[in-house]
Amino acid sequence: xxxxxDSDITQAKTxxxxxxxxxxxxxxxxxKIFANSWQFIGDTDSVKEKGWVTPVNLLENFIDEPLIxxxxxxxxxxxxxxxxxxxxxxxxxxxxxxxxxxxxYHGRRFQLDGKFSSMPEFKEVKNFPSTADDLHQxxxxxxxxxxxxxxxxxxxxxxxxxxxxxxxxxxxxxxxVFHPESSKDYLIDAHWALYxxxxxxxxxxxxxxxxxxxxxxxxxxxxxxxKYSNLQLGVAKEGELVFDLPPSSxxxxxxxxxxxxxxxxxxxxxxxxxxxxxxIIRPLGVNKTKxxxxxxxxxxSKLRQGAGADLHKVELEDEDVVQNVQKGIRSRFxxxxxxxxxxxxxxxxxxxxxxxxMK
Numbered sequence: 001x002x003x004x005x006d007s008d009i010t011q012a013k014t015x016x017x018x019x020x021x022x023x024x025x026x027x028x029x030x031x032k033i034f035a036n037s038w039q040f041i042g043d044t045d046s047v048k049e050k051g052w053v054t055p056v057n058l059l060e061n062f063i064d065e066p067l068i069x070x071x072x073x074x075x076x077x078x079x080x081x082x083x084x085x086x087x088x089x090x091x092x093x094x095x096x097x098x099x100x101x102x103x104x105y106h107g108r109r110f111q112l113d114g115k116f117s118s119m120p121e122f123k124e125v126k127n128f129p130s131t132a133d134d135l136h137q138x139x140x141x142x143x144x145x146x147x148x149x150x151x152x153x154x155x156x157x158x159x160x161x162x163x164x165x166x167x168x169x170x171x172x173x174x175x176x177v178f179h180p181e182s183s184k185d186y187l188i189d190a191h192w193a194l195y196x197x198x199x200x201x202x203x204x205x206x207x208x209x210x211x212x213x214x215x216x217x218x219x220x221x222x223x224x225x226x227k228y229s230n231l232q233l234g235v236a237k238e239g240e241l242v243f244d245l246p247p248s249s250x251x252x253x254x255x256x257x258x259x260x261x262x263x264x265x266x267x268x269x270x271x272x273x274x275x276x277x278x279x280i281i282r283p284l285g286v287n288k289t290k291x292x293x294x295x296x297x298x299x300x301s302k303l304r305q306g307a308g309a310d311l312h313k314v315e316l317e318d319e320d321v322v323q324n325v326q327k328g329i330r331s332r333f334x335x336x337x338x339x340x341x342x343x344x345x346x347x348x349x350x351x352x353x354x355x356x357x358m359k
Contacts, residue, residue, distance in 0.1 A: 026285070035063070055082055059282055061284050066081070078114060082135075085134065114136070115134050160228045185293070187288070188319050190288075191289065196281060208321055215240050217235045274298065
């Protein structure tokens, strides 16, 4: 089946429901969508000093690609395969500080940049070592303190992250501190794309989120589309907590309560006056998704205020709707929907990108 979504939102129909229900399309999306995009893998605090290495399992229980983030002796960061080039053993099991990377199975050693270093009992092997004996190096993109990699995208990271970096580049990113106690995982009985669609439109706010709607000026809620991302700008009602925007900000003079950035296919960066909530949407099955809320706090005095006051409550409200949609799209009486021209540009944009990547 070829997915197509009309570029004219006034005529377009939503993407075929088979995309959310078919195990075949779910498996195809691993390579076509997720391997061809950029994914969040952590922050520079996990490898603060020279010699530190941290293992990362990219999209656990979906793609499950074992990786390493390392900082070499010249302070350069690397993203490497965590699989030994001798017999495929996983090398780094926990964050640690090393002089070099050594596989505990047969003693093969690698430098912190992934280059092969030494191997016992291999003197007789011909044409050895070669570049195939180095750990595979993946592209690594750093924005602020946050790290991203891709398994095979031919598209530059800047095309995904750039519009967000440009819009809020005035923020002191290095001062954002990860708060594990404020971070949380949610398991949802719904397809990952349905969760993203819900995020991508503010249309449902007055109907689903009474608390958030009391803070946000829904009439001035706007959406801006970029090639592989978009921004929902939440403007606050009079008297509510807002950003203290510098004159250099393109939003200077606006009462901004929250910047809601979405980056294709599954990353959300929600900036509030207190800091940042990164939401990573991890597919687990056709109707099972793990959502990770990662909290980076800039100003603790502003926590539990404004648009970002109660993210847990908003999440539960969203989950209730999305899980019901997952049940509803199985109906023989539902084949597609239409888009609100003024309120669902983000969802239409998302469906267009899914159709493009699934080709």
